[in-house]
Amino acid sequence: MQQLLTHLSVYHRLSAEAEIALQNCFTEITLNKNEFLLTQGNICRHLYFLEKGALRGFYNLDGKEITHWFGFEKDFVTSFHSFITGEAAVENIQLVESCTLWAIAKDTLTDLFNQYHDIERLVRIAYEKYYIRLEERYVNAQFKSAKERYEELIQQTPHILERVPLGFIASYLGISQETLSRIRSKF
Numbered sequence: 001m002q003q004l005l006t007h008l009s010v011y012h013r014l015s016a017e018a019e020i021a022l023q024n025c026f027t028e029i030t031l032n033k034n035e036f037l038l039t040q041g042n043i044c045r046h047l048y049f050l051e052k053g054a055l056r057g058f059y060n061l062d063g064k065e066i067t068h069w070f071g072f073e074k075d076f077v078t079s080f081h082s083f084i085t086g087e088a089a090v091e092n093i094q095l096v097e098s099c100t101l102w103a104i105a106k107d108t109l110t111d112l113f114n115q116y117h118d119i120e121r122l123v124r125i126a127y128e129k130y131y132i133r134l135e136e137r138y139v140n141a142q143f144k145s146a147k148e149r150y151e152e153l154i155q156q157t158p159h160i161l162e163r164v165p166l167g168f169i170a171s172y173l174g175i176s177q178e179t180l181s182r183i184r185s186k187f
Helices: 002-011 016-023 080-085 106-115 117-143 146-156 166-173 177-185
Strands: 027-031 036-038 046-052 055-061 064-071 075-077 092-095 099-105
Touching: 002 016, 002 046, 002 117, 016 106, 016 117, 046 106, 055 166, 064 166, 099 106, 106 117, 117 146, 146 166, 146 177, 166 177
Parallel strands: none
Antiparallel strands: 027 099, 036 092, 046 075, 046 099, 055 064, 055 092
């Protein structure tokens, strides 16, 4: 929990009262590698802070798994569309490593927003950072070569090759494993 509170202070400093209220609303969850945090068709009712481990978000398309994001320590993770709209998720969230997460329910978070405006501001800032990452991912997919996308991925998350199977990385980059192997051999 302390790692979560320390991380939140980077976004926005909370009042002592808001920090205590927030602290009392999170539940620790420990899951094993390959377990699912969410499967498509279910409604995502929690926002999670990933304290330890790695996970991925992926879609099923014509029998293939298409990885579209990874989460690592200090990331907030959820199926944002499902979490915000209350509609069934179209994605799956699977653990790539065993994970320790802190969960807060949507209803609880909404109640905190109404009570503590600095919590609302904090979450808005976290959402903005998520949106920026999403836009960068979109721009990269549209305008950068596979080699450039790989270079940027390694620059931003150098530990990824040690923690995530190459098949998931290739899927995330939108290339085959063979193409990924050719790109990697040139480094």
